[in-house]
Amino acid sequence: MSTVHVTPVRTYLLVFFALMALTFLTVGVAHVNIAHHLPGQVTDAINDAVAMAIAVTKATLVVLFFMHVWHSARLNKIVVWASLFFILILFAFSLADYFSRGWLGVPGK
Amino acid sequence: MASEARPAPLAHHFDDYDQQRESATLGMWLFLAQEVMFFGGLFLAYTVYRWKYPAFFALGSNQLDVPLGLANTIVLIGSSLTMVLAVRAAQLGKARQIAGWIGATMALGTGFLVVKGFEYHHKWVHHLIPGAGFHIEGTTDPAAQTFFVLYFCMTGLHALHMIVGLGLLAFLVPKALRGDFSAENHNWVEGVGLYWHFVDVIWIFLFPLLYLLGRHHA
Amino acid sequence: MTAPATAAPTELPSYLEAAHGPKSWLLTRDHKRIGILYLVAISVFFVLGGLMAVLIRAELATPQGDMFSSDVYNRLFTMHGILMIFFFLIPSIPAVLGNFLLPVMIGAKDLAFPKLNLTSWYLYMIGGLMTFGSLLTGGIDTGWTFYTPMSTTFAQGQVLVTAVGIFVAGFSSILTGLNFIVTIHRMRAPGMTWFRLPLFVWAHYATSIIQILGTPVVAIAILLVGAERLFHIGVFDPKYGGDPLLFQHLFWFYSHPAVYIMILPAMGVMSELVTAFSRKRVFGYHFVAFSSLFIAVIGFLVWGHHMYVSGQSVVAGAIFSFLTMLVAIPSAVKVFNWTATLYKGSISLQTPMLYALGFIGVFLIGGLTGVMLGTLGIDIHVHDTYFIVAHFHYVMVGSAIMGYLGGLHFWWPKITGRMYDEFWSKVGALLIFVGFNTTFFPQFILGYLGMPRRYHMYPAEFQTWNVLSSAGATILGVGYLIPVIYLLWSLKFGAKAPANPWGAKGLEWQTASPPPVENFATPPVVTEEAYAYETSAPAKEVTVGV
Numbered sequence: 001m002s003t004v005h006v007t008p009v010r011t012y013l014l015v016f017f018a019l020m021a022l023t024f025l026t027v028g029v030a031h032v033n034i035a036h037h038l039p040g041q042v043t044d045a046i047n048d049a050v051a052m053a054i055a056v057t058k059a060t061l062v063v064l065f066f067m068h069v070w071h072s073a074r075l076n077k078i079v080v081w082a083s084l085f086f087i088l089i090l091f092a093f094s095l096a097d098y099f100s101r102g103w104l105g106v107p108g109k
Numbered sequence: 110m111a112s113e114a115r116p117a118p119l120a121h122h123f124d125d126y127d128q129q130r131e132s133a134t135l136g137m138w139l140f141l142a143q144e145v146m147f148f149g150g151l152f153l154a155y156t157v158y159r160w161k162y163p164a165f166f167a168l169g170s171n172q173l174d175v176p177l178g179l180a181n182t183i184v185l186i187g188s189s190l191t192m193v194l195a196v197r198a199a200q201l202g203k204a205r206q207i208a209g210w211i212g213a214t215m216a217l218g219t220g221f222l223v224v225k226g227f228e229y230h231h232k233w234v235h236h237l238i239p240g241a242g243f244h245i246e247g248t249t250d251p252a253a254q255t256f257f258v259l260y261f262c263m264t265g266l267h268a269l270h271m272i273v274g275l276g277l278l279a280f281l282v283p284k285a286l287r288g289d290f291s292a293e294n295h296n297w298v299e300g301v302g303l304y305w306h307f308v309d310v311i312w313i314f315l316f317p318l319l320y321l322l323g324r325h326h327a
Numbered sequence: 328m329t330a331p332a333t334a335a336p337t338e339l340p341s342y343l344e345a346a347h348g349p350k351s352w353l354l355t356r357d358h359k360r361i362g363i364l365y366l367v368a369i370s371v372f373f374v375l376g377g378l379m380a381v382l383i384r385a386e387l388a389t390p391q392g393d394m395f396s397s398d399v400y401n402r403l404f405t406m407h408g409i410l411m412i413f414f415f416l417i418p419s420i421p422a423v424l425g426n427f428l429l430p431v432m433i434g435a436k437d438l439a440f441p442k443l444n445l446t447s448w449y450l451y452m453i454g455g456l457m458t459f460g461s462l463l464t465g466g467i468d469t470g471w472t473f474y475t476p477m478s479t480t481f482a483q484g485q486v487l488v489t490a491v492g493i494f495v496a497g498f499s500s501i502l503t504g505l506n507f508i509v510t511i512h513r514m515r516a517p518g519m520t521w522f523r524l525p526l527f528v529w530a531h532y533a534t535s536i537i538q539i540l541g542t543p544v545v546a547i548a549i550l551l552v553g554a555e556r557l558f559h560i561g562v563f564d565p566k567y568g569g570d571p572l573l574f575q576h577l578f579w580f581y582s583h584p585a586v587y588i589m590i591l592p593a594m595g596v597m598s599e600l601v602t603a604f605s606r607k608r609v610f611g612y613h614f615v616a617f618s619s620l621f622i623a624v625i626g627f628l629v630w631g632h633h634m635y636v637s638g639q640s641v642v643a644g645a646i647f648s649f650l651t652m653l654v655a656i657p658s659a660v661k662v663f664n665w666t667a668t669l670y671k672g673s674i675s676l677q678t679p680m681l682y683a684l685g686f687i688g689v690f691l692i693g694g695l696t697g698v699m700l701g702t703l704g705i706d707i708h709v710h711d712t713y714f715i716v717a718h719f720h721y722v723m724v725g726s727a728i729m730g731y732l733g734g735l736h737f738w739w740p741k742i743t744g745r746m747y748d749e750f751w752s753k754v755g756a757l758l759i760f761v762g763f764n765t766t767f768f769p770q771f772i773l774g775y776l777g778m779p780r781r782y783h784m785y786p787a788e789f790q791t792w793n794v795l796s797s798a799g800a801t802i803l804g805v806g807y808l809i810p811v812i813y814l815l816w817s818l819k820f821g822a823k824a825p826a827n828p829w830g831a832k833g834l835e836w837q838t839a840s841p842p843p844v845e846n847f848a849t850p851p852v853v854t855e856e857a858y859a860y861e862t863s864a865p866a867k868e869v870t871v872g873v
Contacts, residue, residue: 004130004292006200016190023182023316027175030321047325051317059310066193066306073131075512076138083142086540087149089627093643094153094576097631098160100642122436122514122845132439132513139505143543150547150577154562157573165568239560239567251561252568258560262551 005071015065019058026054119294126293133296137303144270148311151263155318158255167323168247169256172237174228178320181224182312188217189309196302199285199295207285207298214305215278218271225268232257260319267315270308277301339843341744356441357844362427363742364448365418370811372414372455377807379407384766384800387793392784400783401468402484408471413493414455416723417585419731420592421538422451422503425531427742429507431835431842432525434516434851439509447499447506454496461485461492470781472582475563475574479555487556490549497542497549500588504538507531516834518853525833525857526615530595533619537584537591537626545581548574572638579630587626589723590690591619593730594661597686600733601665602858603831604680605672609858610664618657625653635706644703651701658694662687677829678752682733685760686726693721696771711781714774717767725763732759732810739814740824744841747817751809758806765799832858 029050035042064070069077123129159166195210236244239254239261247253281297284290290298342359352360383403386394395403426444430437438444461467467484469477478486511524511532551562552574561567563574602609609615631639631647665687674680696718699705709715736756740746769792774780778789785793827836838847 004200006197009194009197012190012193012197016186019186020183023179023186026317026321027179030175030317030324033325048322051321055314055317058313062189062306062310062313066189066309067303072134075135079135079138079142082536083145083540086627087145087152090146090149090544090580091153091156093628093631093647094573094580095156095160096646097572097576097634097639097643098157100640102640104641106641120441122439122441128513132509135512136440136443136505136509139508139539143501143505143539146540147543147547150544150551153577154551154573157570158568161570162568240558250568251566254561255568258562258567262554262562 005068007065007068007071011065015061019061022054022058026051029054129294130296130299133300134303137300141303141307144307148263148266151259151266152314152318155259155263158259159322162252162255163323165248165250165253166256167326168245168253169260170320170323172232172235172245173260173320174231175320175324177224177228178316181221182316184217184221184224185309185312188214188221189306191217192302192305196295196298199290199298200292202290202292202295204285204288204290207290207295208282211278211282211285211298215275218275218278218305222268222271222275225264229261232261263315263319267308267311270311274301274305274308277304339839339848341839341841342844343744343841345844354445356437356445358430358438358441358444359427359742359842359846361444361448362423362425365422365426365451368448368452368455369415369418369423372410375459376407376410376415377804379403379410380800381804383407384797386783387785388797390785390787390790390793395783397783398468401470401781402466404781405468405470406462406466409458409489409493412471412585412589412723413496414451414458416589416727417500418451418503419589419727420596420734421507421531421534421588422447422499424596424731424734424738425507425534425592426503428738428835429528429531430510430514431838431846432528432833433511433514433519434834434847434853435510435514436845436847436850438506439514440506443502444506447502450499450502451496454492454494454499457492457495458489461488464488472578473549473552473574474578475552475555475569475571476565478552479563487553490553494546494549494553497546500538501542504535504542507535508539516851516853520853522613522616523853523856524616525595526598526609526612526619527592527595529616530591530598530619533623534588534591534595536620536623537588541581541584541588541627544577545585548577548581551577572634575634575637575639576630579633580627583630583633584623584626586719586722587622589727590730591622593686593727593734594619596730596734596737597661597665597683599831599833600679600683600737601668602860603737603829604677604683605669605674606830606860607668607672607858608856608860610667610670611660612857614660615664618660621657622654625650625657629654629701632701632706635703636710648701648703652698654701655694655698658690662691662694678747678749678756679733679737679829681753681756681760682729682736685756686729686733689721689725689729689760689763692768693718693726696721709774711779712774713770713778713780716780717770717774720767720770725767729759729763732756735814736810737829738835739817740828741835741840741842743818743821744824745817745821746824746828747821748813751813755806755809755813758802758809760806762799762801762803762806766796766803767799769793769796769799832860 030047034046034050035044038046063080069080119126119129123132191210191213195207195214198206198210232238236242237257239258243251243254243257245253278301281301284297342357346355352364355361355364382394383400386392386400392400426438461484465484467482467486467489469482469486473486473490511528515524554560555562555564561569563569563571565571598609598615629647629651631643632651635644635648665683696714700709700715700718736747736752773789773792773796776789778785824840826838826840828840829836834851834853835842837851
C-alpha cells in the first residue's frame with residue numbers, strides 16, 4: 001500500500017504479445033463460420049460469442065496489467081467491479097423489455 | 110492534483126504522498142467508471158439495433174476495411190505499451206525516459222487518428238454517411254443506416270477521447286522534461302496513463318463489434 | 328438556547344475574513360467558499376423556476392387559457408422543470424451543504440480535489456447560463472424529459488442549446504460526486520471510522536454513487552438527441568429504423584435515480600436534525616446508514632415504472648413494478664427510525680426541527696403515493712395526470728426542499744457566523760408547510776378525477792380544486808420569501824453565532840463559526856461515535872473499518 005509496485009518490462013512485453021496474438025486470432029476466426037465446423041445444431045451466434053470472449057480476455061489483460069489493477073488497492077478493484085455491475089443492470093433491464101415484447105398477447109406490448 | 114512548482118510538492122490538504130497518490134488514483138478510477146457508463150449507453154444502442162436488424166448490421170460491417178481496422182488495433186495496443194512504459198519510467202523517477210515514451214505514445218495515437226481519417230473519407234466517397242445522401246448496395250430500407258449511425262457515433266466519440274488524451278499527453282511532456290515528476294509524485298502520468306488504456310479498452314470492443322461480426326456470412 | 332462551554336479557538340481568521348475581493352471568491356479552492364458560490368447560484372435559479380411556477384398557477388386559476396397560448400405554456404412548464412431539477416434540486420443539498428460540511432464533518436482540511444471542485448462550479452454555471460440563454464431566446468417546449476421524436480424532429484426552439492447546457496451541468500454533478508467519494512474514503516480524520524461517520528456523510532456517499540454511475544447515461548442520451556437533431560440522422564427516429572423507447576430507457580436509467588440524488592441528501596440532513604433536536608442517538612444507526620446505499624442501488628432497478636404506458640413490454644413492466652415496491656423498504660426504515668429517535672427524546676421545536684417534522688409528514692405522503700404509482704394498474708389510470716404531478720412535488724418540493732431549508736437553517740450559524748430571527752423563521756416554516764400542502768394536496772384529487780398534466784385549459788368542473796391549489800401557491804410563495812428576507816437581514820444585523828448554538832454533536836460544531844480556512848485550529852482526533860448525546864443509553868462500541 002505504501003510503496004508503488006514497479007512491474008518488470010518483461011511482463012509488459014508478454015502482455016503486449018498476448019494482446020497481439022489475440023487480435024490476429026479474432027480476425028482469423030471472424031471469417032470462419034464456426035457453427036459449420038461443430039457437430040450438432042449450434043447457433044449462428046457462436047461467432048459473436050467467440051469474438052466477445054476474445055475481446056473480454058484482451059480487455060482483462062489491459063485492465064489487470066497495463067492499468068495495474070492486479071497490484072492495486074482493493075478499493076480500485078471494487079470500483080471496476082461496480083462499474084461492470086451497473087452496466088450489467090443497464091443492459092439486463094433494457095433488454096428484458098426488448099426480448100419480452102410480444103410474450104403476452106397484449107396488442108402493442 | 111500536482112501544482113506547478115518542481116518537483117511538485119504535496120498539496121496542503123494531504124498528510125503525505127501516499128494519501129495524495131491513492132486519492133488521485135481512486136479519483137481517476139471513479140472517472141473511468143463514469144466513462145464506462147457513458148460508452149455503455151452507446152453499446153446498449155448497438156445491442157438493441159443489432160438485435161433488431163441483424164442483416165443490415167452484417168451488410169454494414171462488410172463495408173468496413175478489416176486490414177485498416179487491424180492495423181489501427183495494433184497501433185493502439187502498441188501505444189498502450191509505450192504509455193505503460195512511460196508510467197514505469199515515472200515510478201522510477203526518470204524524467205527523460207518519461208518524455209520519450211510519452212512522445213512515442215503520441216506518435217502512435219496520431220497515427221491511429223490519421224488512419225481513422227482515411228476511413229471516414231472512404232465512407233464519405235461511398236455515400237455511407239447517414240442522412241439524406243445515404244446509399245448502400247443491397248437494400249433501400251432506411252433502417253440500414255442504423256449501423257453507420259452507430260459506427261460514426263462510437264468511433265467518433267472514441268476518436269474524440271483520443272484527441273483529449275493527446276492533448277493531456279502534450280501537456281505532460283514539458284512537465285516531465287522540467288522534472289516535475291518524482292517517484293513520490295507522478296499522479297498526472299499515472300492518471301493520464303489510466304485514461305489512455307481505457308480508450309484502448311473501448312477500441313478492443315469496438316473493433317470486433319463494428320469490423321468483424323457478421324463477416325463469416327460473406 | 329444554550330451555548331456549551333466548548334472553547335472555540337479565536338486566533339485563526341475565519342474563511343470569510345481570510346481573503347477579500349471578487350478574485351478571492353471566483354478563484355477560490357476552499358470548499359466552503361465554493362459552497363457559498365453554489366448557494367448564490369442555485370438561489371437565483373430557484374427564484375427563476377419559482378417565478379415560472381407562479382405564472383403556471385396563475386394561468387390555472389381559471390379553466391380558460393386566458394394568460395398564455397398553449398405554446399407559451401408548454402415553454403413555461405418545460406423551463407420550470409428543467410431549472411428546478413437540473414439547476415436547483417440536484418445541486419441543492421450536495422453542492423451547497425455537502426460541499427461546505429462534508430470535509431468539516433469528517434475532519435478534513437478540504438475536499439480531495441479542490442481545483443476540480445471549482446471546475447465543477449464553473450461547469451454548472453456554464454450549463455446554467457446556456458440553459459438560461461435558451462430561455463431568453465425562445466425556450467423549448469419538449470417538457471423536461473426531452474422525449475423523442477418530439478425533441479429530435481418536431482420541437483421548435485432551442486433544444487440543442489438547452490441539451491448542451493444540461494450535458495455540461497451533468498458533468499459538474501459527476502465531478503462533485505467523484506470528489507465526495509474520494510474524500511470520504513481517503514481524507515477522514517484519525518479515529519473517524521466508517522460507523523462513526525455522521526449519517527449526512529453516508530447519505531452523500533450514496534448520492535455520489537448515483538451521480539457518477541447514472542449521470543453519464545443521460546449524458547449520452549442527450550448527446551444522441553443532439554446529434555439526431557443536428558445531422559438529421561435516425562438514432563431514435565422510427566422513420567430510419569430507430570426506436571424512441573431506447574431514448575426513454577437511457578433517459579430514465581438516470582432520471583429515476585436522479586430523484587434519489589435529490590431526496591437522499593435531504594434524508595441525510597434529516598438524520599442530523601432529528602438527533603440534534605431530540606438530544607438522542609439515532610435509532611438504528613447501521614440501518615439508516617445502509618438504507619441509503621440500498622436506496623442508491625435499488626433506485627437503478629426501477630426506471631421502467633415511468634414507461635408502463637409507453638410501449639414497454641408487459642413482462643418488463645411487471646418486473647419493474649415488483650422492484651419498485653422494494654424501494655419502500657429502505658425508505659420506511661428511515662422514517663420509522665427517525666420516529667423512533669423522537670420517542671422519549673427531549674424535543675425542542677426550533678426552526679430546523681419544524682422543517683424536519685414537516686419532512687416526515689410530507690415524505691410519508693410522497694413516498695406512499697409513489698408505491699401506488701408503482702403499481703401497474705393504478706398507474707395506467709392516473710398516468711400523466713395531476714396525481715403524478717402532486718406525487719413528485721411531494722417528494723421533490725415538499726421533502727427535498729424542506730430538507731434543504733431545514734439544513735440551511737441548522738447550519739446557517741456555522742456557515743455565516745450569524746443567528747437569524749427565531750420568530751420569523753418559525754413563521755416561514757409554518758407558512759411553507761401549510762402553503763405546500765394546500766398547493767399540492769388538491770392536485771392528488773384533480774389527478775384522481777382525471778385532469779391531465781401539461782395543459783393550460785381544463786373543464787370548468789375542476790376549477791374549485793385548482794383555485795385552492797393556486798391559493799396555496801400564494802401562501803407557499805410568501806413562505807419562501809420570508810427566509811430570503813430574514814436570512815439576508817441576519818448577515819448584517821444577526822447576533823454573532825457561538826461555535827455550537829444548538830448544543831449538537833458532530834465535528835462541525837467543535838470548530839469556530841464560521842470555521843477557519845483549513846476548518847480546524849488543530850487537526851481533530853475522533854474518539855466517539857456520531858450522535859453521542861448523553862440522554863440515551865450508551866450503545867456498544869462498534870469498531871469496523873473499511
